[in-house]
Amino acid sequence: MAEKEEEMLTEALKQRLFNLDQSIPVPPMPDTGLLFEKLTEPGEKKNNVRLFQMLKTAAVACICLAVLIPMLRNGLRAGSAAPEAAEENDMLAMGSPNMYDDSTEGGYAEDAAPEEESPEVEAEAAAGTEESTEKYGGGGTRYAVSATCGANSGEEENETASSLQQTLADYYAAGGQEAAVLPQEEEQVYDTGKRRVEISPAGDSVSVLVYDISGQEELLSGFWMEGGYVSSDLAGDAQTCTVVVAKGISAEEVKNGDIMPQVGDLSGYTEEVAEESVTIPGVIVPRITMTASINLSSGDYKILAELK
């Protein structure tokens, strides 16, 4: 009986869907002539990519030549008197990873801990730069560039971190009012081999996309949360990923349901976090924190909100 009723309801549903379908206004079809023109025009995107790749290849070739020519000159001049230079020359010519290890070591050390870098590392990096400049003349540019890049990116990180701290300080100073939007952070990507989680902060919200990369890459789930990016973490067992965002809201605003942060999912449906679902601890800071816990095997996620 229940089955029959279900069947009837389904049939009625289908009929309603037909009616809706027939009433949907369809915008005029784009001019096919224009679309064909698009086809005959060289594909801008693809060409840009191709052009970029060509330029990149040319730039790499120029750098290699700039490094190799002085090295070869020095090598010819010094002959067998410079075995180390010749060895590194060979490695460079062969694209040996050792060469990259040497150059990136300092760079990574500087990237990872720009403030806490030991004097020894600094000294080593400096010595490496000087040595290479000394050895290869113009060829040393490669080391110098890589060291400069490392230092620069370290500074940029420091700047971002300090501006984030400043923004958070502004948050609190403004009594939880949305005084400033958290600065845009870089995209965070976690790759477990089976799943890839892309976390993209974009001003006042953070998007999270979970891809199944075990076979054909496929979007497993996705959602966004209103608020500034605070942190994200992949659990040790690579089964759960957590994403934390924050937005300046006072307890009164939560209780009154005045301004609640929004969340959205893949359906394109947006909703506010329900005030009854927000945890308000005894001691509160006027900032609502939303923590999304994502089950990486299913893509299911749970968003918990708390004033803290």
Place this chain on the structure above:
Amino acid sequence: MNGGVVMILDPGLALKARDGDRDAFAALYEACYPELYRFALYTLGNQEDALDAVSDTFLEAYKGISNLREPAAFKGWIFRILSIRCKRAVGGLILRRNTFDLDDFVETSDGGAVSLEDAAVDNAALAKAIAKLQPEERMILVLNVLHGYTTKEIAEMLAKPQGTVSSKLHRTYGKLREMLGGEDDG
């Protein structure tokens, strides 16, 4: 195919289009366009994304039509391209914060009779319920109900196991019945 609205396409046109006849391809596209647009709209939820997906499908289909083995299967083939396009575009919905736009589903022009207004309310309620479904659920529902594809055919189109498609379709009907039943009660 198990019923539904079956679009009649002239296989001769598909054959000519496959041989490089632009006019034939344009005629085929014109015949498919409303269905392609609606399918993209159900999946992506707003006109802008739907139109982009359909235009991209047109370009991709034109580039690949010489590889179409069976001209009679043109409709399934172009829907497959569109469904892949839509799947790719879904991630962009999150990144661009594009939302499901009810106005794109329901004709808001006035001057209709009372019965038409009732129909518009009914359609709006259904569109609201559809908005709460996941894009893949919408795709499966529309392909099955409106385009008459079997779960096996949909599984091939979406590169999913047939069992997954069947259970998703069943669940989607359940969700809709629940949502619409709830609204009727309220």
